[in-house]
Amino acid sequence: MLRKKLNHSESPRNVSSDHPGTSGSEPGLDLGEELEILHPLGCGWSNEGSIEPIEEEWEVDRVPTRVPKDGFCPNSRNFVEDDEKRSDLEYELIQKEINLEKLQRITSTGIPDGGTLRATTWKLLLGYLPPSRDSWQKVLSENRVKYSKLKEEYLLSPLQVSSREETSSSGEHGDGPLRRHDVSDEDHPLSLGETSAWQKYFEFTEIAEQIDRDLQRTHPDLKFFTSPSQKKKEPMRNILLLFAKLNPTTLYVQGMNEILAPIYYVFCTDPVEENAANAEADSFGCFVRLLSDSVDHFCQQLDNNSSVGIHSTLSRLQEMLKVNDEELWQHLEVTTKVNPQFYAFRWITLLLTQEFQFNTILRIWDSLLSHPSGVQDMLLRICCAMLIHVKNILLKGDFATNLYLLQHYPKVDIEQLLQEARDIIPDTSTHRVSVD
Helix, strand or coil, rough: CCHHCCCCCCCCCCCCCCCCCCCCCCCCCCCCHCCCCCCCCCCCCCCCCCCCCCCHHHHCCCCCCCCCCCCCCCCCCCCCCHHHHHHHHHHHHHCCCCCCCHHHHHHHHCCCCCCCCCHHHHHHHHHCCCEEHHHHHHHHHHHHHHHHHHHHCCCHHHHHHHHHHHHHHHHHHHCCCCCCCCHHHHCCCCCCCCCCCHHHHHCCCHHHHHHHHHHCCCCCEEEHHHHHCCCCCHHHHHHHHHHHHHCCCCCCCHHHHHHHHHHHHHHHHHCHHHHHHHHHHHHHHHHHHHEEEEEEEEHHHCCCCCCHHHHHHHHHHHHHHHCCHHHHHHHHHHCCCCCCCCCCCCCCCCCCCCCCHHHHHHHHHHHHHHCCCCHHHHHHHHHHHHHCCCCCHHHHHHHHHHHHHHHHCCCCCCCHHHHHHHHCCCCCCCCCCCCC
16 A cells, blocks of 8 residues: 555665676766756755645754854855865775775765765775775676676576577688578477577566666656767666566565666766776675665565564664654654655655755765664654754654654755765664664
8 A cells, every 4th residue: 555655666675686797888987077966856855746845834943154263264165075075985996905994983974066076985885896906807807797797697688598509600710601590489489488598588568668767767867867869768767677587576666766877877977988988787785685675665565574674674763763752752752643654754754855956965875884783774763854854843843743744855065965964863772773
């Protein structure tokens, strides 16, 4: 019932990748140019057809910028802080053996935009790159070759596979007269046999069409994802379709495209040309690793499970809010009955990718990926902080007002919000989301 309301289809657990290959993705792109907003979405929410809220009422903690008495402009201070972070990260990333705990501490405060820092750091934090710097090139080459082979095995049509085999055969035996090949019933495109390669190929037609529709709606306000001259949808389509074929119990679930988008953007805009050219392969490997921590949230059979599944995670959020702000918990749960499944389902399953503008999403993910207790723990802290951050508004609202606010979260100072998330008393339950 819940999944139908929120337009999420059924999908079970277990994620596999074979750990990815070479790709035809394009070289690095300028960050500023690619994040040009074509159609601003106001306060960062992206629901089509939604009514724009009254901004004056719902802007939170917005303070006019002032120049302090010491004459040091806040913007200048930010530049200095970014330079310090950049220097710290650059120093750490040139070490022969990367100290992951130190890298997590630095990354948790945000990675400066531009350069290759975010792409390299995310790969390390997700385990796609090993801590030993000397092994990077070998690991990258192996993963990219594996991904290329997976694409050939799972994404090419039987006709393309046959054509390649014939080309290879003719090259070995030299040119000769054209030969007519017998086509068995199982090799015919109209064959319905269970062992037919064509039948298996067409099984995923509907999923491929769903992926295509979702990719058309992926960040339509950003030039990077929409410019006809930049073919970004095909690599993302390959990644999502290959994931579905490798994970037949999970397949593809609507919304996975939103989780892939930040990863692919960061890797594709890496100024190191070789890395950008292999953004598709690297994105696949990191996407699988990131999703493995939350795949249970996409499994409808686990929705009502007491220890795993999305309802279990929503219950943990409720408990966390109760521990940190019982007054607000009482107002939402008892007085107005705003159940977290109405707003936090999307927050959690899509890793907050629909609640903020794109640059802010990247900053949030720096904190998510670098948290020592894992992505899901930090995610719940941020969700809890989001509720407490707008507490004054929520306490004045009724069911309809509060639900609308939480489904269309207002602009906030993201650094302040993340600091509040770090100060949240953690979930005291022993449950951890895991994948067998």
